[in-house]
Amino acid sequence: MKGVILAGGLGTRLYPLTHVTNKHLLPVYDMPMIFYPIKTLVSAGVTEIMIITSGPHVGDFLGVLKNGKEFGVTHLEYAYQEKPDGGIADALALAEDFADGESIAVILGDNTTDAEIKSTVDSFKDGAVIFLKKVKDPQRFGVAVFDANDNSKIVRIDEKPEQPESDYAVTGLYIYDSKVFDYIRKCDPNYIGRNQLEITQVNNFYIEDKKLTWANLDGFWSDAGTFASLNRAGNYWAKKKVGDDEELED
Numbered sequence: 001m002k003g004v005i006l007a008g009g010l011g012t013r014l015y016p017l018t019h020v021t022n023k024h025l026l027p028v029y030d031m032p033m034i035f036y037p038i039k040t041l042v043s044a045g046v047t048e049i050m051i052i053t054s055g056p057h058v059g060d061f062l063g064v065l066k067n068g069k070e071f072g073v074t075h076l077e078y079a080y081q082e083k084p085d086g087g088i089a090d091a092l093a094l095a096e097d098f099a100d101g102e103s104i105a106v107i108l109g110d111n112t113t114d115a116e117i118k119s120t121v122d123s124f125k126d127g128a129v130i131f132l133k134k135v136k137d138p139q140r141f142g143v144a145v146f147d148a149n150d151n152s153k154i155v156r157i158d159e160k161p162e163q164p165e166s167d168y169a170v171t172g173l174y175i176y177d178s179k180v181f182d183y184i185r186k187c188d189p190n191y192i193g194r195n196q197l198e199i200t201q202v203n204n205f206y207i208e209d210k211k212l213t214w215a216n217l218d219g220f221w222s223d224a225g226t227f228a229s230l231n232r233a234g235n236y237w238a239k240k241k242v243g244d245d246e247e248l249e250d
Contacts, residue, residue, distance in 0.1 A: 089187050115221060143168065184197060
């Protein structure tokens with residue numbers, strides 16, 4: 001299985017920090033943000049990775065990541081999303097040649113987690129697996145709507161609903177078979193009126209074909225795409241690495 005990290009967009013919610021560099025290179029405690037999703041994939045045995053990025057600071061990734069060897073990456077590629085506001089599925093489409101018919105583990109570049117996903121990666125056969133996490137603010141995310149008679153089944157994903165039908169958010173971590181690129185080609189940029197290709201529509205295509213399952217993301221998880229979530233992620237990793245009983249030095 002190959003890995004894809006989606007690190008595009010313009011990071012407008014983190015201005016003025018993102019005037020300086022790409023959002024995914026901002027620090028989360030003691031490491032650039034992009035280090036966390038790389039470590040998540042490598043610890044799951046996924047060491048061939050493509051990073052898809054966009055915006056004015058794309059060259060910064062080369063200086064920070066080089067060829068990825070220090071992280072255990074055996075092969076590192078980059079792709080450039082020409083339309084930074086084209087949506088997650090638009091970015092993922094750029095990985096089709098890299099995937100070369102293999103399944104892919106996909107993670108958003110602003111996601112930090114200490115959850116173990118290796119067992120799910122190792123057991124994956126086909127279809128799609130999405131990782132869910134119970135959150136306090138599900139309206140910020142895609143939200144899973146479960147079968148009323150069987151909560152192991154998802155009947156649809158609602159994107160940023162005003163009245164969420166569950167508190168299980170779709171995290172930015174997915175596993176897809178090669179059919180994902182066929183689904184992306186079917187996406188409607190006006191699916192929810194944002195003129196983007198939505199990963200939520202891709203997931204709903206898998207649901208319609210009864211080929212989507214889900215796994216609970218056990219452990220800490222947070223995006224780091226807002227000032228509040230960037231601060232929350234940094235605080236968690238500081239405590240995890242330094243310890244609650246030790247003071248962080250100035």
